[in-house]
Amino acid sequence: MVCSMILPRFEFEAPSRLAEVCAWLAEAGDEARVLAGGTDLLLRMKRGELAPRLLLSLCRTNGLDQVETSAGGGVHIGSLATMSRLAASRALAGPWSAVAEGAAAVAGPVIRNRATVGGNIVNARPCADTVPPLMALGAQLRLESARGARTLELDGFISGPGETRRRADEILTRIELSPLGGGGTGSCYLKTTRRAAMEVTLVGCAAAVTLDESREAIQRVRIVLTSVAPVLLRVSGVESILENRVPSESAFREAADAARRAAHPIDDHRAPATYRLEVVEALTRRALHLAFQRAREATS
Numbered sequence: 001m002v003c004s005m006i007l008p009r010f011e012f013e014a015p016s017r018l019a020e021v022c023a024w025l026a027e028a029g030d031e032a033r034v035l036a037g038g039t040d041l042l043l044r045m046k047r048g049e050l051a052p053r054l055l056l057s058l059c060r061t062n063g064l065d066q067v068e069t070s071a072g073g074g075v076h077i078g079s080l081a082t083m084s085r086l087a088a089s090r091a092l093a094g095p096w097s098a099v100a101e102g103a104a105a106v107a108g109p110v111i112r113n114r115a116t117v118g119g120n121i122v123n124a125r126p127c128a129d130t131v132p133p134l135m136a137l138g139a140q141l142r143l144e145s146a147r148g149a150r151t152l153e154l155d156g157f158i159s160g161p162g163e164t165r166r167r168a169d170e171i172l173t174r175i176e177l178s179p180l181g182g183g184g185t186g187s188c189y190l191k192t193t194r195r196a197a198m199e200v201t202l203v204g205c206a207a208a209v210t211l212d213e214s215r216e217a218i219q220r221v222r223i224v225l226t227s228v229a230p231v232l233l234r235v236s237g238v239e240s241i242l243e244n245r246v247p248s249e250s251a252f253r254e255a256a257d258a259a260r261r262a263a264h265p266i267d268d269h270r271a272p273a274t275y276r277l278e279v280v281e282a283l284t285r286r287a288l289h290l291a292f293q294r295a296r297e298a299t300s
């Protein structure tokens, strides 16, 4: 793959108000690209894969980078929040800890200080580390344009590799997490790489477990896998096996087997598909145990 050091020519705007960003996007549509941290976009431009006429930088746009507890006890995450901010955020403790763990698993500190959660979502890659935890926790996306705002489920937003349901004139402004009810939620994100340093994910697994009011049975469970299919994979088989059931080692093994059967990894230079399938099973079992343990420890 050829990667030139030189970017193609482009026009550049960095508005301070969201309304101005929306107005520019309404006018330029497909010819514009939103620039957040640039860790994906600028590489694609250097490789010659993209040559937008206009880059609309969000670096001066106010109010898009907060991570804060919402009035209803959920969390609102600005799309421009960096991985470093997410990883260190107190608002992402307790039930939401998988999101902070996903952010902490991205690349190394230099990339984490620039890469944003909004870019990770809109980029729509099967190896994105913050998207599986957000999906497992039922995140919703707020998209704004000159025509108005709409809210979409993150689950279903990514329609293919590199493709989303975002319209060309829309900005992803916020990711919203709402309390999942029941008797307490625990979550986690586990990732394997070839070496314990900056590496693309071999397999990642996000788990979220919500207990029922008795705190014995599982009311809601989600497993979302990274890097084992063309898009991030929600394993619905796990939900039918574990929901409304008191968890046990054998139930978790059954669920891990369902995850293995749902995964369709490829062979590549990082690992053969057969190895990835072994890892899917082991990670799913471990993630379920950890999320369940955290749900038991949660106050509610």
Ligand SMILES: Cc1cc2nc3c(=O)[nH]c(=O)nc-3n(C[C@H](O)[C@H](O)[C@H](O)COP(=O)(O)OP(=O)(O)OC[C@H]3O[C@@H](n4cnc5c(N)ncnc54)[C@H](O)[C@@H]3O)c2cc1C
Pocket: 033, 034, 035, 036, 037, 038, 039, 040, 041, 042, 043, 079, 080, 105, 106, 107, 108, 111, 114, 115, 116, 117, 118, 119, 120, 121, 122, 123, 127, 128, 129, 130, 170, 171, 172, 173, 198, 199, 200, 201
């Ligand atoms: C060396 C290296 C290692 C990496 N390792 C990992 C890793 O381990 N895990 C991982 O998940 N990723 C990894 N990445 C990929 C990358 O860092 C992430 O995908 C990052 O979160 C992208 O965010 P960004 O702010 O840099 O996005 P940008 O590059 O600025 O944008 C990416 C895409 O999203 C669009 N976009 C961005 N923000 C918005 C918005 N608010 N509204 C609408 N559209 C928007 C852009 O137009 C562009 O199409 C790595 C990248 C590099 C270079």
